[in-house]
Amino acid sequence: MKPAESDTSAPGTARLGRSVHIAGIGSYAPERVLTNQELEKMVDTTDEWILTRSGIRERHIAAPGQATSDLGVEAARAALADAGLAAGDVDLILVATASPDMLFPSTACQLQHKLGARKVAAFDLSAACSGFIYALEVGRQFVASGTHDTVLVVGADKLSAITDWTDRATCVLFGDAAGAAVLRHEPGRRGILSTHLGADGSQKEILNVPAGGSAMPATEQTVRDKMHFIRMSGREVFKLAVNAMLSAARGAVEKSGLALSDINCVIPHQANMRIIEAISDRLKVGMDRFHVNLQHYGNTSAASIPVALAEAVRMGKVKRGDNVLLVAFGGGLTWGSAVIHW
Numbered sequence: 058m059k060p061a062e063s064d065t066s067a068p069g070t071a072r073l074g075r076s077v078h079i080a081g082i083g084s085y086a087p088e089r090v091l092t093n094q095e096l097e098k099m100v101d102t103t104d105e106w107i108l109t110r111s112g113i114r115e116r117h118i119a120a121p122g123q124a125t126s127d128l129g130v131e132a133a134r135a136a137l138a139d140a141g142l143a144a145g146d147v148d149l150i151l152v153a154t155a156s157p158d159m160l161f162p163s164t165a166c167q168l169q170h171k172l173g174a175r176k177v178a179a180f181d182l183s184a185a186c187s188g189f190i191y192a193l194e195v196g197r198q199f200v201a202s203g204t205h206d207t208v209l210v211v212g213a214d215k216l217s218a219i220t221d222w223t224d225r226a227t228c229v230l231f232g233d234a235a236g237a238a239v240l241r242h243e244p245g246r247r248g249i250l251s252t253h254l255g256a257d258g259s260q261k262e263i264l265n266v267p268a269g270g271s272a273m274p275a276t277e278q279t280v281r282d283k284m285h286f287i288r289m290s291g292r293e294v295f296k297l298a299v300n301a302m303l304s305a306a307r308g309a310v311e312k313s314g315l316a317l318s319d320i321n322c323v324i325p326h327q328a329n330m331r332i333i334e335a336i337s338d339r340l341k342v343g344m345d346r347f348h349v350n351l352q353h354y355g356n357t358s359a360a361s362i363p364v365a366l367a368e369a370v371r372m373g374k375v376k377r378g379d380n381v382l383l384v385a386f387g388g389g390l391t392w393g394s395a396v397i398h399w
């Protein structure tokens with residue numbers, strides 16, 4: 058075992074091992090853009106309803122035949138290019154997704170093959186919209202322990218594949234995309250200062266895809282009953298989401314040893330503008346310190362945080378030396394947050 062290094066532990070945390078930073082970040086969204094106006098022709102809705110209730114104007118939709126791993130591999134290539142690394146440098150692949158290519162093999166295995174990576178360990182992680190932050194922490198542990206040097210963490214979802222396009226309550230909210238980060242240790246860089254993860258398995262009824270797993274295998278009846286699509290009680294999810302994100306945000310900031318006033322940029326899960334505004338209000342962190350791009354992507358589940366983070370970095374809203382707070386919630390319920398010294 059390599060000894061712990063003195064530059065690594067953030068004040069107020071009991072983290073052991075090497076510091077871990079995001080050496081490269083990238084994102085991908087499919088070409089096809091589906092606007093609110095087009096949705097007006099598909100279901101009984103209006104641009105005005107979607108915009109005022111969610112903030113979403115348009116979302117990207119994968120092409121037929123384009124699977125979640127195809128979205129993920131594009132984001133992975135962009136993240137590796139950003140890090141100045143090649144596929145052959147990767148020594149572990151994690152994919153967070155709620156819409157895997159198939160039940161098994163994992164999407165991470167498909168992505169490893171498509172990326173042309175070595176035959177390194179690859180596995181999926183399921184935490185719905187919190188998946189990227191869960192995977193970030195799992196990847197961080199591998200690098201921190203010194204067992205792995207370069208970990209590829211991908212958040213990818215093709216929710217259009219599990220959306221009921223006749224259900225106006227859900228189909229207006231989601232989109233397809235992928236984001237990826239390359240995790241490494243670099244002496245002198247603090248990187249990920251803290252994370253905070255949680256789950257409440259008692260809330261599965263308010264957000265789920267009921268059929269297709271072992272609890273309710275696929276039958277003609279489950280297909281007829283549309284049990285392979287996302288089901289959601291929007292209002293209940295909304296309330297729990299605000300509380301979960303608030304406690305997650307406060308938890309990670311407290312563990313990082315920083316104060317909320319030290320946070321330069323918040324990257325929230327991009328589900329709904331009103332949820333984000335409620336969090337901004339309750340945390341007393343102005344919306345000018347939040348990066349929001351849901352108007353162009355909708356809720357892209359595990360891709361939402363890395364897509365928004367990659368965009369914020371590209372736009373110069375997140376710069377070297379900034380303190381960034383990531384915060385998400387999702388089906389499970391799950392929630393997660395991280396503070397990163399960029």
Ligand SMILES: CC(C)(COP(=O)(O)OP(=O)(O)OC[C@H]1O[C@@H](n2cnc3c(N)ncnc32)[C@H](O)[C@@H]1OP(=O)(O)O)[C@@H](O)C(=O)NCCC(=O)NCCS
Pocket residue numbers: 101102103106107110111186225226227229264289290291292293294295298328329356386387388
């Ligand atoms: C889904 C959400 C936007 C709905 O907003 P809301 O203000 O709670 O609206 P409600 O669900 O109470 O519905 C209000 C009315 O609008 C209707 N409605 C629902 N979807 C509609 C649509 N796309 N267009 C027009 N009307 C719609 C409802 O049928 C309801 O009509 P009723 O009052 O006649 O029954 C909101 O609850 C939300 O964002 N929840 C969180 C969802 C989320 O983030 N999920 C992902 C978790 S990772």
